[in-house]
Amino acid sequence: MNPPTSPAPHMVLVGLMGTGKSTVGRRIAHKLGWEFLDTDDEINRITGRTVRQIFESDGEDFFRNIEHDVLASAWQLSTPHVIAGAGGIILRADNRELLKTSKYVIWLHAPLHVLIERIGQRAAKGDGHRPLIDGNPAERLQKLYIDRESLYREVSSFEIDVEGLQVQEVIDQVLVETGLEANS
């Protein structure tokens, strides 16, 4: 069966933790006059629990099921949204099929050392919403990096290396690459 196409031309930002998906996404939405949805925030809103609490009490598979439902529901929204997809949104094949029906899927990436600089300290303390990199963030992020690179590439319409770029420069690139700058 073909994946459902979205009634509205949603944009999705994908990429590993720390690449700036939420910050960039929120600002692009504001600029375009679109709505913004962050899949982790939506999971938090629906369940009344944090990502970490869900991982700890019900496990990753349970979290991935909710994540899938959030993405599938967002896909059906009739007004255009900029969606910040959490890092693991590309893990399920059904999510990837859904994402591939949009022409605005942007992969934000950066070299590993940049991501570690950005999020490593907090994660090393077992803090925040990223239980997958607790303990040894550098080693764990490296594994995620290797395992997921091809999946991000598979779903994305184009990619941006955010290393050394200001948030505004990333936004400008997104708007140029998507051809949406005229609307902003």
Ligand code: S3P
């Ligand atoms: C995850 C990324 C996190 C969060 C959870 C799992 C992942 O979101 O959903 O910790 O598997 O990469 P961010 O990408 O917003 O950090």
